[in-house]
Amino acid sequence: MPRFKTLALLVALRHTKAGTTSDYARPSRARDLRAHELGCSYTNTAPTTPGDDLFRGFACDSQAHVSFASPTSAILSYVTPDAVPTELRYKRRGQRLWRTAFGDARSYTALANVDPMLWAPTMGEPSYTLDEVRAAANTTSWAVPGSASRRAPPYPRWLQSYNDPAMIYSSPVIHTVTLTELEAGETYEYELADGVHEFRMPPATYPVRLGLAADVGQTVVSNRSFAKLAALEPDAVLLSGDLSYADGWPWRWDSRGRGVHPLSPRRLRRGTPRRFGALASPLLSRVPVLVTGGNHEVGSSEAWLHYLERWPTPYREARSTSPLYWSADVGPVHVVALNSYDNFVHGGDRLQRSWLEDDLSKVDRAATPWLIVMMHAPFYNSNSAHALEAELMRLTYEPLLLKYGVDVVLSGHVHAYERSDARGIYDAQPNACGPVYLNLGDGGNREGGEAAWVAPHPEWSAFRESSFGVGALDIINETHASYAWHRDACGASTAPHYDLAANDCATPHDAGGAPHVAIDAIVLRRDLRASPSCAALRRNPPSVSPFPDGWGTSNAANDDDAPPPLIRERRSVELSLVAIILGTAASFILGICAAALTSRVTRRPSETILTPHKGYGLVDEKRSPDSVIVEML
Numbered sequence: 001m002p003r004f005k006t007l008a009l010l011v012a013l014r015h016t017k018a019g020t021t022s023d024y025a026r027p028s029r030a031r032d033l034r035a036h037e038l039g040c041s042y043t044n045t046a047p048t049t050p051g052d053d054l055f056r057g058f059a060c061d062s063q064a065h066v067s068f069a070s071p072t073s074a075i076l077s078y079v080t081p082d083a084v085p086t087e088l089r090y091k092r093r094g095q096r097l098w099r100t101a102f103g104d105a106r107s108y109t110a111l112a113n114v115d116p117m118l119w120a121p122t123m124g125e126p127s128y129t130l131d132e133v134r135a136a137a138n139t140t141s142w143a144v145p146g147s148a149s150r151r152a153p154p155y156p157r158w159l160q161s162y163n164d165p166a167m168i169y170s171s172p173v174i175h176t177v178t179l180t181e182l183e184a185g186e187t188y189e190y191e192l193a194d195g196v197h198e199f200r201m202p203p204a205t206y207p208v209r210l211g212l213a214a215d216v217g218q219t220v221v222s223n224r225s226f227a228k229l230a231a232l233e234p235d236a237v238l239l240s241g242d243l244s245y246a247d248g249w250p251w252r253w254d255s256r257g258r259g260v261h262p263l264s265p266r267r268l269r270r271g272t273p274r275r276f277g278a279l280a281s282p283l284l285s286r287v288p289v290l291v292t293g294g295n296h297e298v299g300s301s302e303a304w305l306h307y308l309e310r311w312p313t314p315y316r317e318a319r320s321t322s323p324l325y326w327s328a329d330v331g332p333v334h335v336v337a338l339n340s341y342d343n344f345v346h347g348g349d350r351l352q353r354s355w356l357e358d359d360l361s362k363v364d365r366a367a368t369p370w371l372i373v374m375m376h377a378p379f380y381n382s383n384s385a386h387a388l389e390a391e392l393m394r395l396t397y398e399p400l401l402l403k404y405g406v407d408v409v410l411s412g413h414v415h416a417y418e419r420s421d422a423r424g425i426y427d428a429q430p431n432a433c434g435p436v437y438l439n440l441g442d443g444g445n446r447e448g449g450e451a452a453w454v455a456p457h458p459e460w461s462a463f464r465e466s467s468f469g470v471g472a473l474d475i476i477n478e479t480h481a482s483y484a485w486h487r488d489a490c491g492a493s494t495a496p497h498y499d500l501a502a503n504d505c506a507t508p509h510d511a512g513g514a515p516h517v518a519i520d521a522i523v524l525r526r527d528l529r530a531s532p533s534c535a536a537l538r539r540n541p542p543s544v545s546p547f548p549d550g551w552g553t554s555n556a557a558n559d560d561d562a563p564p565p566l567i568r569e570r571r572s573v574e575l576s577l578v579a580i581i582l583g584t585a586a587s588f589i590l591g592i593c594a595a596a597l598t599s600r601v602t603r604r605p606s607e608t609i610l611t612p613h614k615g616y617g618l619v620d621e622k623r624s625p626d627s628v629i630v631e632m633l
Contacts (some may be wrong), residue, residue: 017456021464056335062192063254063281066199068236068288069314071329073180074201076103077312078192079172079254080465083107086175090190092183093198098191101176107444108309112167113248113301114156122448127252130155131133135356138162141195159248159301176312197363202235206478208331209233212438212471214240214376214412215294217445218252221468225444230283232472233488237287241294241340241376243280243311245445248301253310267426282367284401290314294412313337318359325352327359333475336360340377340413344392352578353396360404362408364480369478369526371406374557378439380425382461384449385414387552399541402426402434405534407481407526408473412441415450417485418464422522424529425460427544433534436524438483444468454552463520477525484518 062078069075070561075090086103114137119130144147150162151350160167177591182188184204190197202208211234220542228235265336295305308323315326326341336359342349368376378543379398401409418439426434442449451466476482 003566019459019461019463021453021457042575062194062197062285064192064197065280065284065311066286066288066292067312067314068202068328068330069178070317071184071201071204071331072182073178073317074182074199074288075312076100076177076190076315076591078175079275080175080193081172083173085489086177088175088177088190088192089622090179090188090523093187093189097548101177101179103175105173105175108171108172108305108306110169110170110250111160111162111301112160112169114435115247115249115300116157117245117247117446118249122364122444125589127249137164137165140424162620168604170212172252173310174309181275197285198286200235202288202331204331206332206476208328208475209335210235210333210372210468210475211237211293212240212410212440212473213237213443214410215242215296215415216443217242217245219446221444221488223444225281226283226285226611227471228470228488230287232470234287234472237284237289238335238372239289239291240374240375240410240440241292242296242412242443243291243294243295243307243440244280245297245447246302246306247296250306253306257305280434289329290330290335290374292374292376293339293341298341303380306573314620320355320359321351323356326457329368331475332368332478333370333372334363336371336373338373338375340375340390340395340411342391344396349396352473353400356397357400360406361398363404365405368380370408370475370481371404372400372408372473373406374410376411378437378441380418380437380460381414381439382418382451382454382458382464382552383414383416384454384552385416387454387548389413391546395546397425398544402541403538405488405529405538406435407524408428408483408531409435409437411437412443414441415445416437416464416466417442419462419485419520419522420460421462421525425623427459427542428460432531433537435450436478436483436522438471438485439633440469440471440485442468444488450509462522464612465519467519469519477529479525481526482521482526483524484521487519495577 018168026144038313038505058186062080064076064078065077067077073232083105088101088103089098090101091098114133118128119126119133121127133156134152134154137160138152139147139149142151143151149161151161153163182201184201187198187200190199204278209232211224211229211232213229216225218237234486244253291311293304293307293312296302304324313323313326314328315321320326322339324342327334327336336356338356339352342352346372360371365371375390375393377393379390379394381387391629416439418437420437421430421438423430423432424434424436425431429632447467449466453464453466457464463486469485471483471485474482
């Protein structure tokens, strides 16, 4: 196979022993994809101008994607604008007989959430202008005076009101069909309303290539990341959370689902006109995908709703009670997905934890020697962003990963790339018995990069860089695998001005200007983790120690909840206006009080008053003519 040239080449890949922090500075120019770039018959340019079927969602053709379920089955998801029977014809390529599979169809509604990133993203151009979002939240054109629905918020934010129907999203019809009796390594064709598609099941044995990414979003760079994944020709794709960055604006789930085939870097360099689709369908309609959820699937009022409706997981096949954690055998690899957002306080995650131990204890390492765990929040992260967020989970779950000999742990969340020591780590120390950790939160989303690395460089971290990219993991045989991270932050040659949408797609600092060269690469050896000493350690894994207080102190500028600069500036202006209004109101109220007190002041003539005198009777005294009596209210 061409992509696996020689083992000698793999051995020559760099094995970094000393920690390396790349000096590459990620460019900041990117933008979200616009609705008119979707190639879709159901589009809009603003929330207030629906155009066809906005409030039934962007029913962009099929939004098809294939989710891997088991070595003999896959789950196909697609959408239609109207309710039609969920019937799917499919067949193995080369056969004449078509089979029919039946599935489920559903639609749903959801209340929209307005994140300021809609009009003021940290990175790139906005999806909408503030005026467009204001217009969408303004109900005065239809809500009569006196209606509880009447409002015109100057800065609509966060969860919108249930009594504003324009802010209630209605989904297209989402169809889910399970295709069964599939064979490993075979290609299958299936028919949808927009034509015939095809996908290939992963092979049953070596070699197997897994495409790796997380925190993708919908920018031009996100499209580059998917284009690179497609160019790598993976057998399956693993996405470790934070898919659409809809952040409660449900229409962005539809826009992410459909797109034209990504253009290759070569075609971009030739000056081919750029048409950016909505990323996922061109690749994931033909390559099976496995996903786990991230904070952008549960936060910002998402609450897992859209994710669970649209991205099926093989949890039933894995005997899990939750679609948020599952396992599946992809050829010779057992893949486990965990939920980073369970309740890890006082054992609230007991269902997930007990399922995990039961699943790992039943893995047949003869059939699936390689064991990969994917989650969203990283156990090991030397960036100030999201520092120690997964610490409670790590303290409980890391001994389990060691006990059952996990080889690789995938995560995202931090918008940068980081790899642990290739020898493996355990309890924050290099350890040949522990897994290798790969943090791939650099898929290209609109929140920008996170470059605030902890100093000094910790011993367990081998390579880290604030840039965009994707990974490829090649499982070569029972004991060896190769891994490479490919940077795809493309920029114009007129450095230091980087135009991420430029035709001249050259990455600064890369020899030869290749836009997708492998920046970090290692060889993974399972035979080193199979030593007698490792076997003895796994029988009784030592507990792990928490990171010290203050380690990797979080920088608010890197946190998801920190507002982008434009929003911070606007909030400062708002606070100033509030202070002025309060000051004016206070002065006005004080003036009224002073006037009221003055009106109570009465001057009275001198009069005789009787004052008790020591010893006898009363003494007459004269009141001063200047004295006044103020009647207290």
